[in-house]
Amino acid sequence: MKRxxxxxxxxxxxxxxxxxxxPGPREVRLRIAACGLNFADLLMIEGKYQERPPLPVTLGMELAGTVEAVGPEVDAELTGRRVAVFAGSGGLAEQGCFPAARCVPLPEAMTFADAAAFQVAYGTSHVALDHKARLQAGETLLVLGAAGGVGLTAVEIGKRMGARVIACARGAERLAVAERAGADHLIDTDHADLRxxxxxxxxxxxxxxxxxxDQFTAAMRACNPEARILVIGFASGDAPRIxxxxxxxxxxxVMGLYWGGYLAFRPEVLTDSLATLFQWYDEGLLRPHVSHTLPLERSAEGLDLLRTRKATGKVVICMDQPA
Structure with a gap:
């Protein structure tokens, strides 16, 4: 198999x-169908991500596929199930073994590509806006990087929660993507003074x-009294001092959010959030925006799309796509 x-x-x-x-105890082996790429994969390559799995590391944090074998202490009835997994690594491969407890059954209508694009981006935005910031209907939500993988889902979920959404992105083409996701106001950070x-x-x-x-600093200066600022990441490469x-x-x-970190101390925050999100998907209220699908052999090209910010929404690697 290829990795x-x-x-x-x-x-x-x-x-x-x-x-x-x-598969070992409490593990399943998946025939991986699709893997979503994330900015964190770039940090993983450089050794700058907050987690450093043992080497060699197979990249790919979130994936979807079919259970083809189970290890000891796992119900054999899982075999053949379509599932999504947030694994942290191991997704950019034709097969992989993962904890059975992390497998989330897919809604019948959800494609593998949508599932691979779903967990990190939607999960991050939902936990951030609902669990952390307690966003209320009628409040104004400012989304930076609004055409990116997580930013676009924040626009979509913010509107779903009843907020007025201001989307910031670079260029008219990227802003148009945010507008289609529901943004009420658009700011082109290439030309406008953000504050x-x-x-x-x-x-x-x-x-x-x-x-x-600099966008963090400008946004903080544009906050209303008692505003909440969610620190999600540093795509600019600059972690600001406050x-x-x-x-x-x-x-x-100011509150930080490391979505995957909840697995270690409050996994129910993630599982409850994903249950809500999958229900919204099933009801037709959420639709992942995937700008590029590529075969496994072109994974480096997919990562470069993230590095150069040429993608909107998500980039997904599909294992059955011809090279």
Missing amino acids: FQIPAYGSPPTLVETPTPI DAVLALGGADVVYDPVGG KANHLLVKNLT
Whole structure:
């Protein structure tokens, strides 16, 4: 079987042949159909991600496929089930073994590509906006990087929760994607002063920030009193420093969110959130935006689409797609 992996942190990933894995206790083996790419995969390659699995590392954090074998202490009836898994790694492969407890059954109508694009992006935004920020109907949500993988889902979920959504992105084409997801107002960060533009729209009650850098600072200055700022990531490469006195003056709250971290201490936060999200999908209320699907052999090209910000929404690797 083929895997797309790194032999060492800081080394370029390559496609390699390895033996078919055998599931251990409480594990299942999946025939992987699709794997969603994330900005965190780029950090994993560089050894800069908050988790560093043992080397060599097969990339790919979220995946979907069919259970083809089960290990000891796993119900044999799982065999043949269509499931999604947030694994942290191992998704960019034709097969893989994963904890049975992390397998989430797919809605009947959900494609493997949609499932592979779903968990991290929608899960991050839903837990951030609902569990952390307690976003309320009628509040103004400012989404930075609104055409990216997680930003676009924040626009969609924010509207689903009744917020007025201001979407920020670079260029008219990317803003059009955010508008189709439900954004009420659009700000082109290539041309507009972010702080002035947000204040002209009445300021922000909640800020969703996967970008960091100067945009974080501008967004914080455009916050209303008692606003909540969600730190999701640093796609700009710059983790900003926050002056505590600025938080004090407006009674601001800054909160970080590492979605996968909940698996270690409150996994029910994720499982409850995903149950809600899958129900919304089944009701036709959510539809993942996948801008590119590529075969396993072109995984490096998919990662480069994220690195150069040429993708909108998600990039998905489909194992049965011709090279």
